[in-house]
Amino acid sequence: MISGTRGSGTIFFANCCLKCVYCQNYEISQQGTRDQGPGTRGEEVEAERLAEIMLELQAKGAHNINLVSPTHYALQIADALKLAREQGLKLPVVYNTGGYDSLELLSELEGLIDVYLPDFKYFSEGSAQKYSGAGNYPKIARAGIAEMFRQVGNIKLNDEGVARSGLLVRHLVLPDNLAGTDAVLKWLAALSPEIRISLMAQYSPQHRAAEFPELARRLRPEEYRQAVAEAEKLGLRNVYVQELASSETFLPDFNQADPFAG
Numbered sequence: 001m002i003s004g005t006r007g008s009g010t011i012f013f014a015n016c017c018l019k020c021v022y023c024q025n026y027e028i029s030q031q032g033t034r035d036q037g038p039g040t041r042g043e044e045v046e047a048e049r050l051a052e053i054m055l056e057l058q059a060k061g062a063h064n065i066n067l068v069s070p071t072h073y074a075l076q077i078a079d080a081l082k083l084a085r086e087q088g089l090k091l092p093v094v095y096n097t098g099g100y101d102s103l104e105l106l107s108e109l110e111g112l113i114d115v116y117l118p119d120f121k122y123f124s125e126g127s128a129q130k131y132s133g134a135g136n137y138p139k140i141a142r143a144g145i146a147e148m149f150r151q152v153g154n155i156k157l158n159d160e161g162v163a164r165s166g167l168l169v170r171h172l173v174l175p176d177n178l179a180g181t182d183a184v185l186k187w188l189a190a191l192s193p194e195i196r197i198s199l200m201a202q203y204s205p206q207h208r209a210a211e212f213p214e215l216a217r218r219l220r221p222e223e224y225r226q227a228v229a230e231a232e233k234l235g236l237r238n239v240y241v242q243e244l245a246s247s248e249t250f251l252p253d254f255n256q257a258d259p260f261a262g
Contacts, residue, residue: 001155001196002066002094002117004162009062009091011053013069014042018098019133020121022215025069026207050080051087058091063162064115066094071101074109081112092164095148099141100134106147114165115155116148120188121172123180131178131215145169146191155196155238170198173227176214181227189234199227201242219244 002008014028028042045053054065065084070077081093092114099118120141122128129135148167155166169188173181188195201224209215221244231239 001157001161001163001168002064002115004063004160006061006063008064008066008094009054009057009060010066010068010096011050011057013067013073015072016069016098017072017100017134018121018137020098020207021131021212022203022206022209024204024206047076047080047083050077051083051089054080054084054089054091055087058089062091063160064092064094065089066096066117068096069098070095071097071105074101074105078108078112094163099144100137101144102140103143103147106144106151110151114152115163116145116152116167117170118145118148118167119170119172120145120184121179123183123187124178127174127178127180131212142187145188149191149195154192154194166196168196168198170200172200172203173219173224174203174215175217175219175223177223178214182230185227185231185234185236189236193235194238195236196238196240197231197236198240199231199242201244 012025012028016023016025057065067077081089093112094115094117095109095113096117097119099120101118118141121132121137122141123138125135125138128137134140145167152166155163155168158164171179171181171184171188173179185197185199188197201219203219205216205218224244228239228241
């Protein structure tokens with residue numbers, strides 16, 4: 001419901017306000033931008049150019065504008081969105097975030113974002129601190145997701161089956177339930193039993209995961225089956241599930257011209 005048949009107009013933003021030790025996008029999320037040294041990714045653009053990029057993606061037929069890791073650039077992105085809409089941008093805008101967004105920031109975005117696509121990574125402060133360097137993450141994520149839901153509600157689809165507005169929450173199941181999947185799902189079910197959730201099985205030990213023995217393996221089938229069973233027990237009706245093989249399928253290589261071609 002994001003990619004549709006013509007693809008999502010994805011714009012990746014360099015760097016990230018979280019430092020997840022297993023990040024599959026670490027080449028761009030944690031290695032800076034080109035002007036910060038060799039081997040880094042990204043280029044600096046003004047708000048006017050970012051607005052042009054959005055309009056170019058619309059002209060190519062993308063279903064939406066998909067802003068990936070936008071939190072630390074959100075106010076500049078807001079300026080670009082206003083410019084793009086003045087110049088004819090009609091597509092829904094997807095705010096594709098790690099879930100570490102303050103209420104103050106989200107209030108500035110109200111009315112500019114059509115689809116919120118946050119992660120809810122952890123329910124445990126200990127895991128959040130150890131694996132992403134953000135011990136207050138669970139509190140921030142809960143408050144932020146509740147605010148996103150207040151702004152846009154549950155997902156509404158257009159005639160093509162693509163989201164035109166609403167909230168879709170991602171949760172990546174980690175080995176040994178390190179993310180607190182059962183508690184995450186229980187909290188989301190209390191927010192709305194109709195909430196759309198992407199329950200991801202694609203965990204792969206990337207980046208620095210080998211430094212943490214508990215993270216140095218892929219999910220076992222029974223771990224993911226248990227997560228799916230918990231969602232069913234809670235009465236969640238709109239949960240997207242994955243094959244375990246997705247841990248090999250969805251690995252980008254940002255050294256390639258098309259990072260997702262493999």
